[in-house]
Amino acid sequence: MTKKTAPASKRRNIPDPTIARLPRYLRSFPEFVHANRSVISSKELAAASGINPAQVRKDLAYFGQFGQRGIGYDVKTLDAKMREILGLHKVWRIALVGAGHLGTALLQYGGFTKAGFRIEAAFDVDPSKVGWELEGVRIWATPAIRQVVREKKIEIGVLAVPASQAQRVADDLVDAGVRAILNFAPCILAVPKSVLVRGVDLASELEHLTYFLDKSREK
Amino acid sequence: MTKKTAPASKRRNIPDPTIARLPRYLRSFPEFVHANRSVISSKELAAASGINPAQVRKDLAYFGQFGQRGIGYDVKTLDAKMREILGLHKVWRIALVGAGHLGTALLQYGGFTKAGFRIEAAFDVDPSKVGWELEGVRIWATPAIRQVVREKKIEIGVLAVPASQAQRVADDLVDAGVRAILNFAPCILAVPKSVLVRGVDLASELEHLTYFLDKSREK
DNA sequence: TTCTGTGAATTTATTCACAGCA
DNA sequence: TGCTGTGAATAAATTCACAGAA
Numbered sequence: 001m002t003k004k005t006a007p008a009s010k011r012r013n014i015p016d017p018t019i020a021r022l023p024r025y026l027r028s029f030p031e032f033v034h035a036n037r038s039v040i041s042s043k044e045l046a047a048a049s050g051i052n053p054a055q056v057r058k059d060l061a062y063f064g065q066f067g068q069r070g071i072g073y074d075v076k077t078l079d080a081k082m083r084e085i086l087g088l089h090k091v092w093r094i095a096l097v098g099a100g101h102l103g104t105a106l107l108q109y110g111g112f113t114k115a116g117f118r119i120e121a122a123f124d125v126d127p128s129k130v131g132w133e134l135e136g137v138r139i140w141a142t143p144a145i146r147q148v149v150r151e152k153k154i155e156i157g158v159l160a161v162p163a164s165q166a167q168r169v170a171d172d173l174v175d176a177g178v179r180a181i182l183n184f185a186p187c188i189l190a191v192p193k194s195v196l197v198r199g200v201d202l203a204s205e206l207e208h209l210t211y212f213l214d215k216s217r218e219k
Numbered sequence: 220m221t222k223k224t225a226p227a228s229k230r231r232n233i234p235d236p237t238i239a240r241l242p243r244y245l246r247s248f249p250e251f252v253h254a255n256r257s258v259i260s261s262k263e264l265a266a267a268s269g270i271n272p273a274q275v276r277k278d279l280a281y282f283g284q285f286g287q288r289g290i291g292y293d294v295k296t297l298d299a300k301m302r303e304i305l306g307l308h309k310v311w312r313i314a315l316v317g318a319g320h321l322g323t324a325l326l327q328y329g330g331f332t333k334a335g336f337r338i339e340a341a342f343d344v345d346p347s348k349v350g351w352e353l354e355g356v357r358i359w360a361t362p363a364i365r366q367v368v369r370e371k372k373i374e375i376g377v378l379a380v381p382a383s384q385a386q387r388v389a390d391d392l393v394d395a396g397v398r399a400i401l402n403f404a405p406c407i408l409a410v411p412k413s414v415l416v417r418g419v420d421l422a423s424e425l426e427h428l429t430y431f432l433d434k435s436r437e438k
Numbered sequence: 439t440t441c442t443g444t445g446a447a448t449t450t451a452t453t454c455a456c457a458g459c460a
Numbered sequence: 461t462g463c464t465g466t467g468a469a470t471a472a473a474t475t476c477a478c479a480g481a482a
Contacts, residue, residue: 102324206336208239209375261442262441277443280443290482
């Protein structure tokens with residue numbers, strides 16, 4: 001039953017696109033479970049996630065030999081392995097800064113709790129929100145970031161504030177010991193190299209679409 | 220003053236990563252304008268957007284010769300060119316499906332109107348929301364999608380609904396003639412090849428971060 | 439000189455194609 | 461036979477390095 005895991009020497013330098021695809025695989029498993037498919041082929045997994053089958057096999061093989069030749073991959077095993085690889089075997093403590101509509105949407109978003117994330121505290125500048133709870137999460141005043149993040153040993157900060165405030169908040173989060181930031185503000189954050197940042201820019205995504213829409217009109 | 224634009228023959232097959240970087244460049248221009256810098260070098264633009272200078276030059280050169288050797292790039296010209304390339308010279312008509320917190324956040328998000336997007340209609344299943352306006356946008360019942368999208372000649376659909384409803388809504392949008400969809404639901408949509416889809420999955424972004432956080436702990 | 443634009447070199451990612459195992 | 465795992469081939473993206481214009 002126990003499957004080989006790739007040795008540490010081999011596990012290095014996994015391509016970033018591979019990492020980015022793992023969540024996609026993860027998201028397609030429930031569909032197979034629901035259809036009572038306990039074993040699936042790379043072809044099926046590929047079809048379900050819109051990726052080339054060879055790519056799927058290569059991606060998975062970076063982390064070990066999870067499949068059985070001639071048979072396929074055990075969905076449950078694969079699901080567990082993917083979660084482990086993505087670091088989802090532990091619960092990550094998150095601070096949400098900005099309890100506006102976007103922040104509230106993130107608090108409500110079931111995907112987080114399910115996937116092993118716990119929003120430990122929320123912060124907002126609006127005094128009328130401070131002290132209240134939203135989805136069971138206490139809202140603090142923004143200046144409390146340093147203290148609360150430190151006390152609760154929060155590891156990841158999620159920024160749902162206007163761009164004008166983003167850098168200042170990021171500085172506080174970094175100062176309080178956060179190791180990664182997910183930034184929804186449309187700006188580039190300056191942080192120490194040891195802190196990871198991923199930006200999600202909603203307008204950029206639309207602009208990417210309009211590039212192709214406009215281009216296809218030309219033809 | 221008029222600069223050469225790359226001939227159509229040369230403009231083909233622009234790498235996708237290049238397209239994805241254009242919005243980043245676009246976002247850094249106001250900073251230069253604010254600092255009264257009318258001309259900038261690829262090095263400065265690179266620093267401001269966290270990209271290699273050679274990459275910046277190559278990206279820009281795909282679309283024509285916008286710079287002046289020995290001098291740099293005129294910020295205003297570059298801004299106008301980037302917008303044109305991304306198709307932002309026209310106003311794109313958008314339908315927002317799902318007027319919950321995420322939907323409301325998108326309606327409030329100033330970046331859209333500023334960048335040349337207009338949300339023409341919003342849709343929600345909640346009868347208590349239907350008929351009202353949110354940020355000046357009328358909310359319709361979900362079954363009205365086909366009619367309203369067609370009438371208003373809406374080109375892009377933004378999905379801010381639960382994953383369980385996403386495919387059904389996408390079908391309606393496609394049926395009503397939408398040419399692109401921005402999907403915030405954590406699922407993969409099946410649409411005709413002629414329709415563009417971009418997915419923004421909030422949990423995936425966090426999972427990407429935790430992969431690296433967990434990995435760095437190992438060392 | 440400075441800084442762009444761009445071929446060439448390099449690095450990285452994807453896809454092919456098949457050996458090897460169930 | 462069917463399907464994985466993987467080296468080899470291919471394709472794509474990035475970076476180098478320098479010719480050429482201001």
